[in-house]
Amino acid sequence: MTNSIGELKDAACILAIGSNTTAAHPVIGFIVKQATRKGNKLIVANPREIELVRYADIWLQQNPGSDVALLMGMARVIVAEGLLDQAFIEQRGENFAAFRESLKDFDLDSVAQITGVPVAKIVEAARLYATTRPASIIYAMGITQHSHGTDNVMAIANLAMLTGNVGKPSSGVNPLRGQNNVQGACDMGALPNVYSGYQAVSNPAVKAKFESAWGVTLDDKPGLTLTEIMDAAHQGKIKAVYLIGENPVLSDPDASHVRKALEKLDFLVVQDIFLTETAQLADVILPGVSFAEKEGTFTNTERRVQRVRQALAPVGEARSDWWIACEIARRMGGKGFDFASPAQIMAEIARVTPSYGGITYDRLETGGLTWPCPDEKHPGTPILHTAQFTRGKGQFLPLKYKPPQELPDAEYPLILTTGRSLFQFHTGTMSRKVGGLNKFMGEELVEINPADAAALGIADGDTVRITSRRDTVAARAKLTATTPPGVVFMTFHFAESPANRLTSPALDPVAKIPELKVCAVRVEKLKQSVAV
Amino acid sequence: MDEIRLTVDGREVKVKKGATVLEAAQAAGVYIPTLCHDPDLEPYGGCRLCVVEIEKMRGLPTSCTTPATEGMVVHTDTPAANDVRRAAVELLCADHYSECLTCPQNQRCELQKVAAYLGITRLPYPKTTRTFPVDDSNPFFDLDRNRCILCARCVRACNEITCVGAIDLAYRGYQSKVATFGDQLMISSICKSCGECVAHCPTGALAPKESRRPTREVLTTCPYCGVGCQMSLGIRGHEIVSVRGKREDSPNKGWLCVKGRYGIGEFVSHPDRLTAPLVRRDGELKKVSWDEALDLVARKLASYQKGEVAVITSAKCTNEENYVFQKLARAVLGTNNVDHCARL
């Protein structure tokens, strides 16, 4: 997030796009709803009638995968009606002319055609967003998990810069990260192209710095991404994988392909707290500990580094994940893995990572610190880009609408989109162990619009078969108008109905994020529901 | 910043403009009994426990709703104020299921606290005999209306904090009660089980099903989504028996969702947890020692070419762990093949 969570309450206007906030980030959902109670404006852009729609001033029900068209259409209205922040654009932006030129492709009639949103609503939303300041945009996987996810994010950035909604309190571009420490894992360089603090492995100065810090020779060629690792494993090029605390057999697209890739490996080590679907494929399983049994830090979606403190002794012989990795490194002859505590690791992180330079356990004792926090006197940076952007000026990007890579056809007439339930989490490894949560949602329910269901002869509770070009999955149907006609919705929480066997592995070319939000499927009735 | 000076029970105190008389008294270290007041919620003025006398002001204003003004002279512990409080609490007690020993809120109950402050040791009215059935339909908490004092803190929390509005005060007078829409069971309502109502209930009317008290608390960060809610885990032996949100210096201001409040202890202590290293031998997973497992992993990983190995790390693990994982990949395995599920 460019801004902090608490600022959302004072955003005069919030645009929530591709985020089912009350289900995936419930406490941020509270704050968004509280803002609307104060009379602040809310625009929700979502194909599904999510809970937030009830609190919204405007609901834009765009077709899945049409976000670029919707956002560029709004930008076009803002430019045409002169609602832009001229001063901000001149002082802080560049490439505006080319961007304005690219808006020509987005005449509102075609935008309405592509998005399914009436012209009047697009105009109304654009005016409300542009004239109600400060305005904040929040978004999540509904924006990023597309074959053109990077374009979606750029379209959001364009809109925010166009209206000067950057670098000010309660404004900004605010991605809501899904897992507790996705932000931190990225910050720490658990990515193939960067070290901690997003320092590029290909940069010679960075390479030299880490070589001297770690006392080794390093590779300046970026490595493979998760999806590429799976492909390489499939082809036999990757032979061994050390996998920690992930469950790609359920979370990754085209999951049957992932399973086959992992089965092909010569050696698979899985470190986890449960025997997950992925761990069942392993040659060696190392028992890690839960968050409650270890010391450390997580970095939340607003870049706030906060302490995790040990509350319980590890179960059985389980050990902290950092200890296990250090032991493996040491036994392989690695130098610089003699850490006695996570506090010592943080000290090294601070030494080599400019944005974490001022973060110490002592300082975290009294509360979190928001990076960039370059030195021990620095108070942290809740709002980014107040004076300038990381790259200097903010670049407006001309964009083109690209449809999702897989569209419905005669054989696969429906769009499958995926998401999360409030009562489960990710692949259910933790939340499905909780009886009460299972009582609220204990199995996958495929949401189908009653109109589609009627045409297919499907009644509420019937078991249906969902088939995509990749695989087939069975689950019970839930008839609901929440999901629009032509679209079906599934979560990916349940191993028994693994939605990601169906999803498309089409990748965004830049971010390499798979298109989990759109794939084509057909749905057939398998079994009548048994009345209870 | 505008400051106001006033006197509460003879003590001078300075507060920010906009503060209530109750807040001024608290700032002066003076206790005023309250029941419906809650610092997380808008002033309500329903229970009349917080009445005070203010010089040059008529009647007995409720301090929780009265703004403090310059030069005010406030008396909190006067016979007139205590008469009003006593009458209110005696009525509440007559209608209250007073089996305190078996109440989940025993000794934390705010009704007990105000009754003790007023010195109420016997009741002038006969106890009512009406009983409500306990609504135990929610898997995480019970609603026992026999212990409800109708302060509406639950209703207001559900409205003001979560904005869900699953419950309201229904019916009138003696029939008044906290109810869901259509007076259904809690489980059949639109309640999302976040437990904010439970966290704000002053008595045992809304109480978690897990009623054991922790012996210590540990402040930490929630392991579910990316909001990073700050929470205190209540520990009893080797179990987590309670979770409390942290109000200050936290992204969540004390609030929690259903997973954070009720979805942690059970998975942490689940019998399916992995408790020893396992190695596959002849297709079967066998328990081995750490030394054996770690040596095997180190030996095997060392046997491949640099580009043939990959490390997949975890968005559930800590920063320190992710740092060590990528360092292991880059500095020891010699590869940048390191990634995690950021994109999923």
Ligand code: FES
């Ligand atoms: S606390 Fe003031 S009226 Fe209840």
